[in-house]
Amino acid sequence: MDFQLTDDQRALRAGVRELLVRRFGREQLRAAVDAPELDRALWRELGEAGFFALRLPEAQGGVGLGLPEAVLAFEEAGRALLTGPLVATHLAAGEVPGAATGESVVAAVDGTLVEWLDEADVVRGDVTGAVPMRSADPLTPLHRVSRPAPPDPVAALLTAAEQLGSAARTCELAVQHARTREQFGQPIGAFQAVKHLCSEMLVRVEVARGAVYAAAVTADPLDIAAAGLLADEAAELGARDCLQVHGGMGFTWESDVHLHLKRAWLRARRGQSAAEAEEALAEDLVAAAPGPRT
Amino acid sequence: MDLSYTPEEEEFRARLREWLAKVLPGLPPKPSPDDWPGRRAYDLGWQRMLYDAGYAGLHWPADAGGRGATPTQHLIFLEETEKAGAPYVGANFVGLLHAGPTIAAEGSAEQRARWLPPVLRGEEVWCQGFSEPDAGSDLAALRTRARRDGDDYVVSGSKIWTSHAEVADWCELLVRTDAKAPKHRGISWLAMPMDAPGITVRPLRTLAGSTEFAEVFLDEVRVPVANRVGEENDGWRVTMVTLSFERGTAFVGEVVACRRVLGELAREARKNGRWDDVPLRRRLGRLNAEFRALWRLTQWNVSESERSGGVPGVGGSVFKLRYSRARQDLYDAAADVLGPEALDLDSPWTLDRLSSLSYTIAAGTSQIQRNIVAERILGLPKGR
Numbered sequence: 001m002d003f004q005l006t007d008d009q010r011a012l013r014a015g016v017r018e019l020l021v022r023r024f025g026r027e028q029l030r031a032a033v034d035a036p037e038l039d040r041a042l043w044r045e046l047g048e049a050g051f052f053a054l055r056l057p058e059a060q061g062g063v064g065l066g067l068p069e070a071v072l073a074f075e076e077a078g079r080a081l082l083t084g085p086l087v088a089t090h091l092a093a094g095e096v097p098g099a100a101t102g103e104s105v106v107a108a109v110d111g112t113l114v115e116w117l118d119e120a121d122v123v124r125g126d127v128t129g130a131v132p133m134r135s136a137d138p139l140t141p142l143h144r145v146s147r148p149a150p151p152d153p154v155a156a157l158l159t160a161a162e163q164l165g166s167a168a169r170t171c172e173l174a175v176q177h178a179r180t181r182e183q184f185g186q187p188i189g190a191f192q193a194v195k196h197l198c199s200e201m202l203v204r205v206e207v208a209r210g211a212v213y214a215a216a217v218t219a220d221p222l223d224i225a226a227a228g229l230l231a232d233e234a235a236e237l238g239a240r241d242c243l244q245v246h247g248g249m250g251f252t253w254e255s256d257v258h259l260h261l262k263r264a265w266l267r268a269r270r271g272q273s274a275a276e277a278e279e280a281l282a283e284d285l286v287a288a289a290p291g292p293r294t
Numbered sequence: 295m296d297l298s299y300t301p302e303e304e305e306f307r308a309r310l311r312e313w314l315a316k317v318l319p320g321l322p323p324k325p326s327p328d329d330w331p332g333r334r335a336y337d338l339g340w341q342r343m344l345y346d347a348g349y350a351g352l353h354w355p356a357d358a359g360g361r362g363a364t365p366t367q368h369l370i371f372l373e374e375t376e377k378a379g380a381p382y383v384g385a386n387f388v389g390l391l392h393a394g395p396t397i398a399a400e401g402s403a404e405q406r407a408r409w410l411p412p413v414l415r416g417e418e419v420w421c422q423g424f425s426e427p428d429a430g431s432d433l434a435a436l437r438t439r440a441r442r443d444g445d446d447y448v449v450s451g452s453k454i455w456t457s458h459a460e461v462a463d464w465c466e467l468l469v470r471t472d473a474k475a476p477k478h479r480g481i482s483w484l485a486m487p488m489d490a491p492g493i494t495v496r497p498l499r500t501l502a503g504s505t506e507f508a509e510v511f512l513d514e515v516r517v518p519v520a521n522r523v524g525e526e527n528d529g530w531r532v533t534m535v536t537l538s539f540e541r542g543t544a545f546v547g548e549v550v551a552c553r554r555v556l557g558e559l560a561r562e563a564r565k566n567g568r569w570d571d572v573p574l575r576r577r578l579g580r581l582n583a584e585f586r587a588l589w590r591l592t593q594w595n596v597s598e599s600e601r602s603g604g605v606p607g608v609g610g611s612v613f614k615l616r617y618s619r620a621r622q623d624l625y626d627a628a629a630d631v632l633g634p635e636a637l638d639l640d641s642p643w644t645l646d647r648l649s650s651l652s653y654t655i656a657a658g659t660s661q662i663q664r665n666i667v668a669e670r671i672l673g674l675p676k677g678r
Contacts, residue, residue, distance in 0.1 A: 001296065001297060001299050001303065001593060001596070003295055003296060003297055003590075003593045003594050003596075004597045004598060006295070009295065175672045175674065179673070179674060179675070189668070189674035189675055190674070190675040192664075192665065194674075195664065195665060195668035195669075195674050195677070196664040196668070198668055198672055198674060199615070199663075199664035199668045199672070200615075200664070202667055202671060202672060203615050203616050206591065206609070206612045207587050207588070207616050208587070210587055210588075210590035210591035210593070211587035211590055213295055213590070213594070214593070217295050217296065217297045222586075226582070226583035226587060229583045230587050275576060277583070278576035278579030278583075279576065279579060280579070281579035281580070281582040282560065282575045282576060282578050282582065283579075284582060285556060285557050285560035285561075285578060285582055286557075286560045286561060286564055
């Protein structure tokens with residue numbers, strides 16, 4: 001058993017991170033907040049880098065990698081707060097023309113919501129009579145639809161990966177702030193009340209990481225359900241605690257913390273609800289042979 | 295990222311399962327919790343069986359008499375013995391997981407030859423003399439003092455929370471050998487024979503009603519200087535080696551056990567009708583997610599230590615923080631499955647619920663663990 005990243009996986013993660021820092025750093029992020037349009041050039045660049053075609057077999061012009069690699073790429077996307085219907089377009093690679101290369105923007109109905117409807121070239125699911133919402137996430141336009149689409153396990157896993165990336169990032173932001181912000185003549189990170197908030201953030205991240213990566217390896221629906229619960233918790237509570245550590249500054253529009261929190265709330269509404277995941281995991285306990293097989 | 299096991303690892307698992315199936319039915323009945331001589335004999339008997347079958351000191355280095363097994367093989371061992379319902383490490387805990395590995399890492403050739411084989415063969419029991427009434431979380435503030443007198447140290451002071459003290463042959467003892475040095479720099483690590491004159495053991499009752507640990511009073515106890523492991527006044531560093539072992543794989547079997555208990559809870563709830571209580575049912579589902587994730591984190595940490603050459607990292611603190619809380623949540627859920635029956639000490643899980651309260655305290659309180667995570671992993675400044 002070697003449940004650690006391989007050298008290739010580390011290189012892939014570093015490559016995606018480098019691309020996103022260069023093409024979707026803080027400046028572009030804040031520009032997107034002011035003008036939430038999909039950057040088509042960036043979308044094509046993501047396509048060229050293989051972000052959408054990652055799991056498409058090489059025979060079909062894809063990269064031919066698996067779920068673990070996709071999870072690492074989506075973790076980086078979550079970390080950078082990358083915008084656009086990433087999951088829907090990734091899942092459409094090889095099925096919708098232009099999705100794999102990033103020439104098409106594909107949106108999809110998820111539950112009773114659809115993200116990025118107006119910007120999409122192709123929409124999967126029934127969007128008859130879709131009504132726009134004033135989206136709580138300034139970086140994600142939302143519509144309400146009346147015909148819900150059933151949840152997709154792979155979409156749920158990639159969403160959990162995004163949540164994990166966001167949770168890790170908010171933990172970093174909180175720690176950076178706690179090390180530099182001084183009050184009472186010392187960095188606030190020297191105070192145990194703040195220290196312990198940060199420690200708990202890291203604990204939630206690491207527990208979620210184990211669950212998300214394992215679900216990527218097994219692709220087991222129950223592993224994915226567990227990963228979703230833990231990653232949602234890590235992202236939502238992480239952003240909240242990060243906001244708390246930032247104090248008044250965290251409550252301003254200028255800070256990035258609320259962007260993580262709002263996106264975490266939005267992602268938590270994708271796929272099956274927490275209640276459905278818990279019910280499935282409860283049912284597993286009374287099944288003939290409970291628990292993972294590995 | 296790979297969760298599959300190599301053919302060698304699967305072979306190891308299969309042979310172990312076979313052996314467990316063969317020997318477990320012939321075990322004597324478990325002694326009662328307060329029968330200390332009985333517990334000692336039972337635990338040492340099990341250790342002897344492991345030794346004869348070649349499973350003793352699996353994770354110890356080969357040059358210390360161990361099998362030099364990989365962390366993954368050790369994980370498989372802990373998982374399979376738990377699944378098969380084999381005895382716990384019990385009274386062998388300190389010898390196998392603390393004192394033994396410490397002596398293996400820091401002891402002289404003579405010391406290794408004297409103390410390691412009897413631990414592996416199930417002949418000697420060790421206890422741990424670290425904590426004191428005034429040195430709990432602040433372990434380095436310990437005051438039990440040792441003054442040199444010829445070839446002996448003369449030791450006076452008191453220790454507390456000493457598990458298995460009543461039946462131990464040896465105590466891994468931290469003493470202050472230099473009162474003037476800064477507190478971390480005047481400590482030494484001694485192996486103290488528990489039959490030496492001047493030692494008084496007074497059992498303490500836990501809130502679960504059992505005598506799991508004791509106070510140990512030391513009045514001018516003579517310990518040979520030859521029993522010091524590591525240099526004089528270097529005991530703190532020697533101890534940190536020990537504690538890293540403790541937080542390594544100490545809880546693997548317990549995670550497996552918790553998952554079994556969770557299944558039992560669900561079946562009990564099905565039987566007694568509490569399964570129809572939607573919030574309770576969902577809580578059990580969330581606990582399933584929790585313990586699955588803790589198992590994955592365990593596999594992650596074990597793989598990490600395998601890559602780094604068997605060194606447990608600070609990741610153990612992350613695991614311990616979450617696991618100790620999850621274990622308490624599990625038994626709180628058990629109480630809600632049982633309803634009023636949870637107040638009956640004879641109900642299943644009631645004593646376990648009481649015992650679970652120690653998990654956020656023993657082996658470094660959650661508050662101390664959070665400081666460790668914040669300072670050593672996140673790099674936040676040390677508080678005053």
